Amino acid sequence: MREGESMRKQKARELAVLILALLLGLSLTIGSAAAASVSQKKADLKKGRARESALVDKIQGLEDNISRTEGSIAGLHARIRTTQAVIKQNEAAINRQKKALQSANEDLDDRLCAIYKMGSIGFLDVIFSARSASDLLENVEMVRSIYQNDRKIVRRVQTGYQSLKKKQAALQAQQSRLRSQQASLQEKEKTLASRRKDLTAQRKAVSAGNARLAVEIDQLEEEARALDKTVAAYGRNREGSSAGSAGSSRGSSGSSRGSGGSQNTGGAMMWPVAGSITCGYGSRICPIHGPEFHTGIDIAASYGQAVVAARAGTVMQAGANGGYGNSIIIYHGGGISTLYGHNSSVAVSVGAHVRKGQKIAAAGSTGNSTGVHCHFEVRVNGSCVNPMNYLY
Numbered sequence: 001m002r003e004g005e006s007m008r009k010q011k012a013r014e015l016a017v018l019i020l021a022l023l024l025g026l027s028l029t030i031g032s033a034a035a036a037s038v039s040q041k042k043a044d045l046k047k048g049r050a051r052e053s054a055l056v057d058k059i060q061g062l063e064d065n066i067s068r069t070e071g072s073i074a075g076l077h078a079r080i081r082t083t084q085a086v087i088k089q090n091e092a093a094i095n096r097q098k099k100a101l102q103s104a105n106e107d108l109d110d111r112l113c114a115i116y117k118m119g120s121i122g123f124l125d126v127i128f129s130a131r132s133a134s135d136l137l138e139n140v141e142m143v144r145s146i147y148q149n150d151r152k153i154v155r156r157v158q159t160g161y162q163s164l165k166k167k168q169a170a171l172q173a174q175q176s177r178l179r180s181q182q183a184s185l186q187e188k189e190k191t192l193a194s195r196r197k198d199l200t201a202q203r204k205a206v207s208a209g210n211a212r213l214a215v216e217i218d219q220l221e222e223e224a225r226a227l228d229k230t231v232a233a234y235g236r237n238r239e240g241s242s243a244g245s246a247g248s249s250r251g252s253s254g255s256s257r258g259s260g261g262s263q264n265t266g267g268a269m270m271w272p273v274a275g276s277i278t279c280g281y282g283s284r285i286c287p288i289h290g291p292e293f294h295t296g297i298d299i300a301a302s303y304g305q306a307v308v309a310a311r312a313g314t315v316m317q318a319g320a321n322g323g324y325g326n327s328i329i330i331y332h333g334g335g336i337s338t339l340y341g342h343n344s345s346v347a348v349s350v351g352a353h354v355r356k357g358q359k360i361a362a363a364g365s366t367g368n369s370t371g372v373h374c375h376f377e378v379r380v381n382g383s384c385v386n387p388m389n390y391l392y
Contacts, residue, residue, distance in 0.1 A: 044213055045210055049210055055202055059203065062195055065192055069192060080178050080182065090171060094168075098164075269378070269392070270308070270310055270391070272338075273299050275373075278300050279294060281295070281387060296375050297375075298374070304362045304363065307328075308356075309338075311330075311336075312332065312355050313354060314351065314352070314354075315328065315329070315348050315353075315360075318360075319346060320366075321367070324339070324368075325366025325367025326343040326346055326361065326367070327341040330354060336378065337378075338377065342364055342365055342373060343363060344363060344366065346360065347362070378390050
């Protein structure tokens with residue numbers, strides 16, 4: 001009677017462990033995918049922050065350029081104001097010169113009109129009309145004075161005219177140059193401002209994307225921490241169940257030793273595939289994600305090569321698993337579990353008991369992989385450790 005009750009309790013424990021393994025397998029699949037997603041998002045966030053930093057540098061360069069351009073425009077405005085003041089002064093001088101020339105021309109016209117009205121009276125008449133030597137000298141001096149005055153008037157008219165033309169041409173050229181420079185600088189300022197606006201909008205979008213990624217990473221890392229706790233809880237429950245099963249069957253016939261090996265917590269692990277290590281445990285430069293922490297080791301393999309259990313245990317997860325591709329997770333007892341990733345196919349199912357060295361999958365390159373290999377992890381209470389400390 002008691003033996004039958006003991007058998008029922010043991011079967012109930014085993015059924016509970018199997019159900020827990022199935023649920024945990026689903027949890028590990030989600031959690032492992034979350035871990036791969038965290039790695040990818042961290043890589044994306046690093047690229048996003050680098051891009052944001054580059055945009056900040058570009059915007060700062062544009063700000064400096066705009067500042068220099070605005071300084072040039074301000075200096076040009078000052079020169080334009082100065083030139084306009086000079087132009088105004090020159091225009092006033094030109095107007096005065098025009099009036100002087102006009103007055104001189106009017107005086108000359110009046111004298112010529114007077115000579116014309118005198119008819120035949122000319123210079124010779126003035127000279128020969130002298131009655132004495134004194135009159136003659138005075139008349140000659142008067143003629144010479146009139147002649148020199150005529151020449152001065154002509155020279156003044158010609159000089160004033162030429163000066164007016166030169167000043168006008170110089171002022172027009174200077175004004176044209178200043179206006180051209182002003183237009184060029186204003187166009188440059190407009191282009192720089194437009195470029196700054198575009199880069200600022202890009203930076204805003206990138207910054208918002210980075211903020212979203214940071215939030216998503218925090219959420220995924222929280223899920224990963226929850227997964228570690230779940231694995232640890234599974235280990236405790238599994239060990240408790242195993243201990244209860246061993247206690248209930250202690251003294252019967254020692255048959256618990258042949259229950260599939262899931263209680264095996266000691267001994268070294270065998271290599272899951274025969275091959276060289278292509279990437280070790282720890283920090284590395286991933287060809288897909290860039291800088292990251294490699295949670296296991298990558299072992300070279302040929303496509304379809306048998307992947308075997310490193311130690312006896314119970315299958316917790318089997319099948320598609322996010323970035324790990326087709327993977328297997330085996331619980332070995334004592335809080336220790338192993339993961340075999342990127343397989344082309346799996347040969348076991350969740351809840352199955354496997355022997356050390358038993359084929360559990362075929363090597364491949366599924367998930368986030370750049371070539372055929374076996375990704376092998378060892379975890380203690382859900383936290384990854386260096387597999388090299390367990391392999392022989």
